[in-house]
Amino acid sequence: xxxxxxxxxxxxxxxxxxxxxxxxxxxxxxxxxxxxxxxxxxxxxxxxxxxxxxxxxxxxxxxxxxxxxxxxxxxxxxxxxxxxxxxxxxxxxxxxxxxxxxxxxxxxxxxxxxxxxxxxxxxxxxxxxxxxxxxxxxxxxxxxxxxxxxxxxxxxxxxxxxxxxxxxxxxxxxxxxxxxxxxxxxxxxxxxxxxxxxxxxxxxxxxxxxxxxxxxxxxxxxxxxxxxxxxxxxxxxxxxxxxxxxxxxxxxxxxxxxxxxxxxxxxxxxxxxxxxxxxxxxxxxxxxxxxxxxxxxxxxxxxxxxxxxxxxxxxxxxx
Numbered sequence: 332x333x334x335x336x337x338x339x340x341x342x343x344x345x346x347x348x349x350x351x352x353x354x355x356x357x358x359x360x361x362x363x364x365x366x367x368x369x370x371x372x373x374x375x376x377x378x379x380x381x382x383x384x385x386x387x388x389x390x391x392x393x394x395x396x397x398x399x400x401x402x403x404x405x406x407x408x409x410x411x412x413x414x415x416x417x418x419x420x421x422x423x424x425x426x427x428x429x430x431x432x433x434x435x436x437x438x439x440x441x442x443x444x445x446x447x448x449x450x451x452x453x454x455x456x457x458x459x460x461x462x463x464x465x466x467x468x469x470x471x472x473x474x475x476x477x478x479x480x481x482x483x484x485x486x487x488x489x490x491x492x493x494x495x496x497x498x499x500x501x502x503x504x505x506x507x508x509x510x511x512x513x514x515x516x517x518x519x520x521x522x523x524x525x526x527x528x529x530x531x532x533x534x535x536x537x538x539x540x541x542x543x544x545x546x547x548x549x550x551x552x553x554x555x556x557x558x559x560x561x562x563x564x565x566x567x568x569x570x571x572x573x574x575x576x577x578x579x580x581x582x583x584x585x586x587x588x589x590x591x592x593x594x595x596x597x598x599x600x601x602x603x604x605x606x607x608x609x610x611x612x613x614x615x616x617x618x619x620x621x622x623x624x625x626x627x628x629x630x631x632x633x634x635x636x637x638x639x640x641x642x643x644x645x646x647x648x649x650x
Contacts, residue, residue, distance in 0.1 A: 340380045342371040346387035356550045358398045365391035382419035386412045400593035400629040402441040409433045428457040442634035470499035486524040493518040509545045512538045554583040577602040593629040596622040600640045619644040
């Protein structure tokens with residue numbers, strides 16, 4: 332829902348600017364804006380405007396925390412924001428749906444898939460009751476539901492959800508919009524999971540051109556596409572290409588998210604696999620070890636990624 336004409340305090344605008352910086356891939360700028368927004372919400376004299384600013388500022392802070400891999404902090408921010416947003420915007424509102432969706436994303440990244448599914452379903456319930464909702468919000472939710480099924484390796488369930496997201500977004504925004512391209516990227520990853528790697532590669536390379544043009548070569552979303560292309564190259568035994576792509580993914584994420592971000596774990600682990608296949612065992616072990624280190628403390632000890640990477644690292648020691 333577009334609330335551009337609504338009254339807005341400076342604190343609320345700061346929070347909205349923070350979210351905008353996240354979408355641009357500048358987490359550091361977003362963090363500074365979110366902190367300033369939180370500091371100034373109490374200065375808003377009008378109670379309704381104060382609630383609006385507080386809800387937005389907490390959402391911005393939660394989004395920054397999730398981007399940094401601080402999932403417990405993100406959950407706290409989004410959880411605190413929900414009742415405030417319900418007061419400020421109403422229980423059936425885009426802003427409340429966004430927060431349920433944010434919680435779903437946070438739970439997914441933390442490996443809490445059942446909680447993620449419940450949060451996404453709450454968001455879907457709200458969006459389906461909205462009479463003036465933005466189709467892009469519904470598309471984003473289908474994208475995330477497909478992503479959750481993909482994380483569970485239920486590719487058959489994921490594919491129609493991802494395809495529905497593309498259909499809604501293409502109609503609403505057009506085929507060249509970055510959001511549509513991101514939907515296509517997610518769909519390509521699912522096609523790859525279904526064993527349709529040739530289709531997936533064609534889709535990913537086309538998406539990569541569009542995203543680099545729209546967002547820049549070092550945007551975090553570009554790194555997602557590169558990681559998926561690297562995985563295809565790795566399975567085909569094209570190890571030099573895979574290594575180059577994974578290293579580019581790692582460089583982008585280090586630059587944008589910091590050297591301790593949990594988002595580094597998967598490409599580091601994948602790079603370790605490539606290096607190990609080339610007989611470069613010391614380098615492979617170092618990559619696995621660093622992947623473990625960025626996950627420890629950020630996710631639960633039984634998170635599937637952490638368990639899998641530890642197993643790989645232990646296997647290196649047994650050689």
